[in-house]
Amino acid sequence: MRSGAIRxxxxxxxPVGRKNPTIAGLDLHxxxxxxxxxxxxxxxxxxxxxxxxxxxxxxTISGEASGDVSVEGRLGLVLQNPADAIVAERIGRDVAxxxxxxxxxxxxxxxxxxxxxxAVRLDYPRDHLTSxxxxxxxxxxxxxxxxxxxxxxxxxxxxTSMLDAVTAERARDAVLAAVGDRTLVVVEHRFEPWLDHxxxxxxxxxxGVVGFDGSVGEFLALGGRPGLWxxxxxxxxxxxxxxxxxxxxxxxxxxxxxxxxxxxRALRYTASFLDTQEPERAVMEPSQQGASAAMERDHAPSxxxxxxxxxxxxxxxxRMIRGTRRHPALSNFSARLDPxxxxxxxxxxxxxxxxxxxxxxGLVRVSGGTVTPDRTRMRSRDLAREIGWVPQNPxxxxxxxxxxxxxxxTASALGVEVDADELLALVGLERFAPSHPYRxxxxxxxxxxxxxxxxxxxxxVALDEPTVGQDRDTWAVVTGWYTAAARAxxxxxxxxxxPDAPRDAEISVxxxxxxx
Amino acid sequence: xxxxxxRVNPLVLLSVGAFSLIGSFAVRSLPIALVxxxxxxxxALIFLPTWRYPLACLAFSGFAAVTIVYSTWRLGGPNTxxxxxxxxxxxxxxxxxxxxxGFIDPGRLSDYAAQTxxxxxxxxxxxxxxxxxxxxxxxxxxxxxxxxRARGVAPGRHPVGQVKHSGSMAFALLVQAMxxxxxxxxxxxxxxxxxxxxxxxxxxxxxxxxxLGGLALTVTLGAxxxxxxxxxx
Numbered sequence: 001m002r003s004g005a006i007r008x009x010x011x012x013x014x015p016v017g018r019k020n021p022t023i024a025g026l027d028l029h030x031x032x033x034x035x036x037x038x039x040x041x042x043x044x045x046x047x048x049x050x051x052x053x054x055x056x057x058x059x060t061i062s063g064e065a066s067g068d069v070s071v072e073g074r075l076g077l078v079l080q081n082p083a084d085a086i087v088a089e090r091i092g093r094d095v096a097x098x099x100x101x102x103x104x105x106x107x108x109x110x111x112x113x114x115x116x117x118x119a120v121r122l123d124y125p126r127d128h129l130t131s132x133x134x135x136x137x138x139x140x141x142x143x144x145x146x147x148x149x150x151x152x153x154x155x156x157x158x159x160t161s162m163l164d165a166v167t168a169e170r171a172r173d174a175v176l177a178a179v180g181d182r183t184l185v186v187v188e189h190r191f192e193p194w195l196d197h198x199x200x201x202x203x204x205x206x207x208g209v210v211g212f213d214g215s216v217g218e219f220l221a222l223g224g225r226p227g228l229w230x231x232x233x234x235x236x237x238x239x240x241x242x243x244x245x246x247x248x249x250x251x252x253x254x255x256x257x258x259x260x261x262x263x264x265r266a267l268r269y270t271a272s273f274l275d276t277q278e279p280e281r282a283v284m285e286p287s288q289q290g291a292s293a294a295m296e297r298d299h300a301p302s303x304x305x306x307x308x309x310x311x312x313x314x315x316x317x318x319r320m321i322r323g324t325r326r327h328p329a330l331s332n333f334s335a336r337l338d339p340x341x342x343x344x345x346x347x348x349x350x351x352x353x354x355x356x357x358x359x360x361x362g363l364v365r366v367s368g369g370t371v372t373p374d375r376t377r378m379r380s381r382d383l384a385r386e387i388g389w390v391p392q393n394p395x396x397x398x399x400x401x402x403x404x405x406x407x408x409x410t411a412s413a414l415g416v417e418v419d420a421d422e423l424l425a426l427v428g429l430e431r432f433a434p435s436h437p438y439r440x441x442x443x444x445x446x447x448x449x450x451x452x453x454x455x456x457x458x459x460x461v462a463l464d465e466p467t468v469g470q471d472r473d474t475w476a477v478v479t480g481w482y483t484a485a486a487r488a489x490x491x492x493x494x495x496x497x498x499p500d501a502p503r504d505a506e507i508s509v510x511x512x513x514x515x516x
Numbered sequence: 517x518x519x520x521x522x523r524v525n526p527l528v529l530l531s532v533g534a535f536s537l538i539g540s541f542a543v544r545s546l547p548i549a550l551v552x553x554x555x556x557x558x559x560a561l562i563f564l565p566t567w568r569y570p571l572a573c574l575a576f577s578g579f580a581a582v583t584i585v586y587s588t589w590r591l592g593g594p595n596t597x598x599x600x601x602x603x604x605x606x607x608x609x610x611x612x613x614x615x616x617x618g619f620i621d622p623g624r625l626s627d628y629a630a631q632t633x634x635x636x637x638x639x640x641x642x643x644x645x646x647x648x649x650x651x652x653x654x655x656x657x658x659x660x661x662x663x664x665r666a667r668g669v670a671p672g673r674h675p676v677g678q679v680k681h682s683g684s685m686a687f688a689l690l691v692q693a694m695x696x697x698x699x700x701x702x703x704x705x706x707x708x709x710x711x712x713x714x715x716x717x718x719x720x721x722x723x724x725x726x727x728l729g730g731l732a733l734t735v736t737l738g739a740x741x742x743x744x745x746x747x748x749x
Binding site: 051054055056060061074075076077079081083084085086087088089090092093096097098099100101102103104105106109110113131142145146149155318319358361363364379380381383384385387388389391393395396397399409410413414438452453456 | 622656659669710
């Protein structure tokens with residue numbers, strides 16, 4: 001086998017704790033130098049395939065593997081969660097890790113480090129702390145670390161998912177320039193920009209089966225596959241989530257008046273939009289007018305208030321025994337978020353989008369300026385009643401050991417009654433109700449994190465990159481959720497780089513804040 | 517002067533602990549013990565940027581020392597001086613090293629461990645990556661706390677709630693650490709670590725005059741009790 005080839009022969013993988021294999025009898029040959037785009041709906045086994053090629057299944061990740069998988073040559077892999085791939089305190093040494101492993105001389109190591117850092121446009125000095133990087137910047141750092149080893153095979157799992165269009169384009173150019181005639185396998189949901197640069201498209205269907213394998217031309221001629229973001233197609237219309245699931249809960253309520261909308265009906269309803277490929281609004285059956293009226297009545301005394309930030313600065317402090325380091329994470333940020341309005345916080349990677357969101361929810365203290373209302377000193381329970389925050393890394397938010405409990409956790413702490421099964425059915429996760437949250441794929445975890453944070457129907461909904469890792473169908477659910485919340489009177493803010501994510505207003509956080 | 521500790525190389529910092537450990541065996545009388553502890557405290561005052569941290573370490577090693585004093589006093593006959601000297605010996609043994617560990621930069625330590633001490637390269641690199649994850653724990657802890665606060669399950673001021681909460685946070689951190697470790701090992705192997713045979717190091721392990729001076733000082737401090745002991749004090 002020539003250097004750069006990847007071969008799967010009858011490869012089957014069943015992770016621990018799952019009855020059915022997530023990849024079943026896969027046969028796939030990738031020739032040296034081929035550039036392959038790997039697509040498929042959320043949870044179809046794309047990441048698992050890359051893990052298999054990296055030799056991690058059955059060794060580092062436990063489960064049952066059968067069949068053959070082999071990769072010829074040196075492998076470079078960028079995982080979905082970049083934070084786990086960082087091995088050093090400073091960016092220069094982190095990128096140097098690969099070249100050090102290859103036994104290169106010191107001059108060559110630093111030549112490669114500088115070249116890789118500039119290729120991904122990470123314009124910080126070599127001794128910049130890795131802990132001071134934003135999610136998007138970490139993604140670029142990890143990419144630089146892989147490029148610096150000049151691998152024969154490059155495997156990328158959603159390498160630009162956290163980046164805005166301009167930065168993503170640069171990162172993509174960097175990858176393509178660095179890959180040259182090496183083998184490339186890239187997994188991406190928003191794959192349109194890659195199509196001009198790949199030779200072949202492989203589409204996985206749920207269950208890890210190859211549903212399509214052919215040239216880009218053939219793929220496009222096919223006209224589209226369920227759930228995929230086909231080029232040129234307008235973004236799907238957000239699913240119309242019933243108001244009863246998103247209308248802000250007045251503080252006085254001890255239990256919810258949400259009508260007992262049957263699980264069956266919820267399932268049918270989900271099925272109706274999952275089948276719908278064309279952008280048309282799935283319409284809810286008018287089953288809860290009574291509940292809505294009750295809500296409006298009770299709702300009035302504690303309607304969500306606007307959130308106003310003026311000239312906010314946030315300085316994040318990293319405390320170490322060796323000394324304290326401060327990084328400006330946000331400067332001079334002003335915004336007004338009104339009830340019933342969806343505001344998108346946009347801006348380049350590293351500009352402070354996530355920090356702006358945290359400052360407005362009161363989850364981080366501001367070092368300058370004011371946020372009204374100031375929620376930084378509120379008790380956890382009181383804070384949770386008013387806000388719902390969906391974090392960027394969903395795993396850090398999980399509190400329980402089953403998907404169903406996870407959805408109920410906050411609501412039960414606040415005494416708000418929710419029907420977890422209905423909520424799970426709405427986001428297409430009903431079959432995972434008894435599973436551990438960690439068993440879900442990246443995109444599934446994000447949807448779970450969203451409904452777990454919002455099940456209790458807070459008046460201020462704050463979401464950090466909610467559309468990352470979603471296929472068309474699940475994207476429509478995620479965007480449907482927050483737009484419905486805004487229609488129902490909630491204050492909605494999202495930090496996002498997704499230009500298609502619906503919004504009523506937009507605030508740009510400007511240039512990346514450079515650390516001192 | 518007070519930033520000196522951050523500028524000397526990590527082996528010098530480690531040597532503080534090593535020599536204090538060797539010296540501690542010569543702590544045989546109260547005058548030797550008091551002089552030695554006094555000198556280390558003086559050095560801490562002059563060379564460390566903070567007082568709080570060495571004091572915290574003193575409290576921890578002091579706890580160990582007190583238990584030794586008590587058991588020596590109970591078991592070895594009620595001789596107060598012998599018991600106190602035994603306690604102070606533990607303090608000399610543990611305190612300087614425990615303070616210094618906090619100031620060691622994991623990345624630099626691996627450079628010196630591999631290049632000066634010639635320890636096996638793969639082990640050193642893995643150790644350094646693991647230590648790097650340790651410093652990431654502070655951030656993970658913060659994120660875990662933030663989500664718990666946002667989800668309405670963070671405790672109030674009640675001490676029982678606080679303790680329970682810390683327990684659940686510690687467990688969550690452990691889970692995160694283990695999950696992170698497997699992703700980390702996949703990522704490291706995919707950057708050539710799996711077959712790193714002749715690993716090189718991006719930065720040299722140099723010994724400046726400052727380092728040599730620091731080493732001389734740590735040897736001197738460690739030698740104080742030995743010299744006193746040999747002189748028959």
